[in-house]
Amino acid sequence: MANASIQKIAVIGSGVMGGQIAAYLTNAGVNVLLLDIVPEGATDRNVLAKSSIEKWSKADPSPFMHEKNVDLITFGNLDDDFGKLKDVDWIIEVIIEKLQLKSDLYKRIDAIRKPGSVVSSNTSTIPLAKLIEGQSDQFARDMMITHFFNPLRNMRLLELVTGPKTRKDAVEFISDFCDRRLGKGVVPCKDTPGFIANRLGMFFMQSAINATLDIGISVTDADAICGKPMGIPGTAAFGLIDLIGLDLFPLIAKSLMSTLPADDVFSQTYREPPLFQKMIGEGYTGRKGKGGFYRMNKTAEGKVKEAINLQTGEYSPSRKVKLPTLEAAGKNLRTLCDTKDDVGNFAWRVLSQTLCYSAALVPQIADDIVAVDAAMRLGYNWQYGPFQLIDRVGVDWLIVRLMAEGSPIPEFLQKARGKSFYRENEGQAEYLTVKGEYAPIPRAEGVLVLSDIKRVSAPIIKNDAASLWDIGDGVVCLEFHTKMNAIGTDTFSMIKRTISTIGSDMRRDGGKWLGLVIYNEADNFSAGADLNVFLSAVKASSWDSIEDLLKLGGESYRALRFAPFPTVAAPAGLALGGGCEVVLHSSAVQAYAETYIGLVEVGVGLVPAWGGCAQMLARANVARQQFGSQVPPANQAFETIGMTKKSKSAKEAIDLQYLRPTDGISMNRDRLLYDAKQRVIDLAKGYTPPEPKQLAWSGAVGIAALELALEGMKQMSKLSPHDLTACRALETVLCGGEGDPVGFISEEKVMEAERREFMRLIKTPETIARIESMLSTGKRLNN
Numbered sequence: 203m204a205n206a207s208i209q210k211i212a213v214i215g216s217g218v219m220g221g222q223i224a225a226y227l228t229n230a231g232v233n234v235l236l237l238d239i240v241p242e243g244a245t246d247r248n249v250l251a252k253s254s255i256e257k258w259s260k261a262d263p264s265p266f267m268h269e270k271n272v273d274l275i276t277f278g279n280l281d282d283d284f285g286k287l288k289d290v291d292w293i294i295e296v297i298i299e300k301l302q303l304k305s306d307l308y309k310r311i312d313a314i315r316k317p318g319s320v321v322s323s324n325t326s327t328i329p330l331a332k333l334i335e336g337q338s339d340q341f342a343r344d345m346m347i348t349h350f351f352n353p354l355r356n357m358r359l360l361e362l363v364t365g366p367k368t369r370k371d372a373v374e375f376i377s378d379f380c381d382r383r384l385g386k387g388v389v390p391c392k393d394t395p396g397f398i399a400n401r402l403g404m405f406f407m408q409s410a411i412n413a414t415l416d417i418g419i420s421v422t423d424a425d426a427i428c429g430k431p432m433g434i435p436g437t438a439a440f441g442l443i444d445l446i447g448l449d450l451f452p453l454i455a456k457s458l459m460s461t462l463p464a465d466d467v468f469s470q471t472y473r474e475p476p477l478f479q480k481m482i483g484e485g486y487t488g489r490k491g492k493g494g495f496y497r498m499n500k501t502a503e504g505k506v507k508e509a510i511n512l513q514t515g516e517y518s519p520s521r522k523v524k525l526p527t528l529e530a531a532g533k534n535l536r537t538l539c540d541t542k543d544d545v546g547n548f549a550w551r552v553l554s555q556t557l558c559y560s561a562a563l564v565p566q567i568a569d570d571i572v573a574v575d576a577a578m579r580l581g582y583n584w585q586y587g588p589f590q591l592i593d594r595v596g597v598d599w600l601i602v603r604l605m606a607e608g609s610p611i612p613e614f615l616q617k618a619r620g621k622s623f624y625r626e627n628e629g630q631a632e633y634l635t636v637k638g639e640y641a642p643i644p645r646a647e648g649v650l651v652l653s654d655i656k657r658v659s660a661p662i663i664k665n666d667a668a669s670l671w672d673i674g675d676g677v678v679c680l681e682f683h684t685k686m687n688a689i690g691t692d693t694f695s696m697i698k699r700t701i702s703t704i705g706s707d708m709r710r711d712g713g714k715w716l717g718l719v720i721y722n723e724a725d726n727f728s729a730g731a732d733l734n735v736f737l738s739a740v741k742a743s744s745w746d747s748i749e750d751l752l753k754l755g756g757e758s759y760r761a762l763r764f765a766p767f768p769t770v771a772a773p774a775g776l777a778l779g780g781g782c783e784v785v786l787h788s789s790a791v792q793a794y795a796e797t798y799i800g801l802v803e804v805g806v807g808l809v810p811a812w813g814g815c816a817q818m819l820a821r822a823n824v825a826r827q828q829f830g831s832q833v834p835p836a837n838q839a840f841e842t843i844g845m846t847k848k849s850k851s852a853k854e855a856i857d858l859q860y861l862r863p864t865d866g867i868s869m870n871r872d873r874l875l876y877d878a879k880q881r882v883i884d885l886a887k888g889y890t891p892p893e894p895k896q897l898a899w900s901g902a903v904g905i906a907a908l909e910l911a912l913e914g915m916k917q918m919s920k921l922s923p924h925d926l927t928a929c930r931a932l933e934t935v936l937c938g939g940e941g942d943p944v945g946f947i948s949e950e951k952v953m954e955a956e957r958r959e960f961m962r963l964i965k966t967p968e969t970i971a972r973i974e975s976m977l978s979t980g981k982r983l984n985n
Contacts, residue, residue: 221254433585730779800848
């Protein structure tokens with residue numbers, strides 16, 4: 203490829219997807235040029251691009267992983283700034299889905315772009331073959347489809363569509379950039395209508411609509427049946443259409459059908475009931491309108507969620523779904539589908555139609571089932587792709603059911619008779635090819651999958667909370683595996699055993715262990731301490747056991763911090779409370795970009811008590827010494843911990859000092875373990891553990907300064923009475939309390955203060971009420 207790297211990207215079109223793509227691209231650290239048309243009568247000719255980015259910068263979550271990323275965007279318009287495209291490495295077209303408009307735009311782009319630049323479209327419906335019709339041969343070689351999914355930070359899928367003329371080096375270059383720099387799961391797709399995810403997703407939703415109307419069940423029941431039991435998000439079908447927009451759904455469907463073969467099952471399945479047209483006409487287009495299949499209605503008692511009756515068109519309160527058939531089936535899809543009632547009939551109809559449609563489209567839409575399943579997991583957040591779902595119910599069971607009702611059986615499904623679509627063979631994960639043979643599931647270079655390692659080996663040591671795995675090259679991985687990876691006594695036991703094992707045991711090949719990665723494949727690294735343990739001890743008045751647990755945690759984390767080998771935490775998702783303290787005590791961190799870190803103990807009426815306060819105080823002191831921060835260390839730590847600040851990205855965690863500027867960030871979740879392992883290997887060369895820090899307590903003077911900060915916090919937010927109590931306990935931890943020394947003190951002294959204040963707070967009725975509320979509702983009690 204002519205370009206050694208991508209320095210600048212242009213996005214043409216600043217609508218919902220264009221503006222969001224432009225914002226998200228800045229997370230790769232590249233400059234972005236955002237262009238749109240000049241609205242008639244506009245005084246600011248760049249108003250469309252500017253207003254789009256202004257909206258996205260205020261969104262929560264924002265596609266910007268850091269607020270400063272907005273500075274990487276240059277605004278422009280297609281009249282005055284088109285010439286700037288000559289300096290761009292990659293041009294992404296995100297305009298309205300009208301082929302002629304795109305074609306005309308491409309001719310303008312081709313006349314000015316620099317040699318070797320890549321052009322791509324974010325189209326979701328128009329085939330690449332149509333897009334390059336009438337364009338130059340060079341344009342066709344440089345053109346592809348890069349289909350992003352909304353919202354970009356939540357949906358990792360990027361469908362990459364290329365054609366026979368597309369340059370191979372351009373495909374590899376863009377694929378690598380989107381994988382490593384943007385963190386996308388790049389799935390190669392055939393140049394067919396709707397590609398993979400929308401083709402199957404639209405069919406699934408339409409099947410659910412038809413079955414709901416024909417069987418006569420409610421939309422709430424329908425979503426409950428075809429949602430979580432099938433491993434599909436709770437929005438399921440009707441909730442997802444509300445999110446997409448009921449007005450957009452028929453437009454997407456009709457655009458899809460216009461390019462599908464006449465005999466395609468989707469065209470035969472599509473319906474547009476009169477009620478839907480009436481809803482659109484009255485503004486009930488989904489979440490962006492007055493509501494859709496669901497709406498929030500203001501009543502005297504407050505806002506009430508309501509659902510529409512598809513037979514009458516009337517809304518009524520949306521009840522919590524309790525269906526005996528669902529409860530009896532549990533997670534067993536086969537049992538659910540075999541039940542002879544409306545619930546079972548609905549589940550069978552939607553599931554069987556979706557799975558058969560998927561099986562009938564391979565290899566038409568993709569070369570293999572791995573791509574299809576990945577597309578549905580990454581683009582629609584399905585827990586299982588369609589072929590994984592077939593394996594869950596059983597290939598032969600599905601075929602027998604289809605034969606019994608006289609339904610056609612896709613050829614590929616027939617080839618799998620007596621088999622499964624996925625299998626393990628001598629420790630190797632394999633998939634069924636379209637030839638009916640098995641092949642290894644490919645892993646990209648730089649991707650290390652813990653489940654692959656677990657498939658072929660046994661843990662070095664383990665208990666109920668965690669396991670230690672050999673991940674190769676002298677590096678071990680400590681995997682937490684409790685519910686939400688909550689931390690308790692068994693977790694600390696494994697941390698201490700792990701450090702002892704690495705320090706004393708030899709590897710199987712006779713070499714020494716180099717170091718440790720702390721990582722798991724769950725959605726969340728760790729949600730923090732197991733509050734159930736504390737609540738049980740409180741109710742039993744077992745205060746000594748609580749204090750023992752605090753001491754054990756502190757000892758374990760200090761052992762981690764001062765281990766004679768490097769320890770690298772590799773968090774993803776939530777790393778809260780005790781999970782954050784694991785991160786704070788590690789030698790280094792390799793965090794997934796979508797990591798949300800915070801010391802949130804004040805929210806439950808406590809203070810961090812496993813060394814979190816000491817480490818934040820130390821980091822604030824380093825920031826003052828090395829980077830010239832004007833904020834006193836105690837004030838910096840107090841504001842972060844007292845306000846229970848949680849980062850919205852790994853990049854933001856650096857600002858909050860949960861991560862250090864030297865810590866690494868992996869954009870792609872699939873590459874996190876490999877990157878963390880390499881970090882251990884690099885650190886192991888001549889590694890020496892850190893020296894204990896001397897921290898400073900400023901006593902009454904410091905507390906007076908924090909009281910001023912607390913007054914500011916009270917004005918910024920509504921601090922409850924018990925928030926003030928917890929924050930004042932935090933003051934004494936960070937500055938020293940009555941009888942404590944003033945001046946330089948050890949980390950252990952601060953940790954003693956943490957335990958003292960924690961024990962005082964946990965005995966208060968207000969803290970106990972907060973813990974009970976968090977465990978029962980998942981919400982913070984503002985008492």
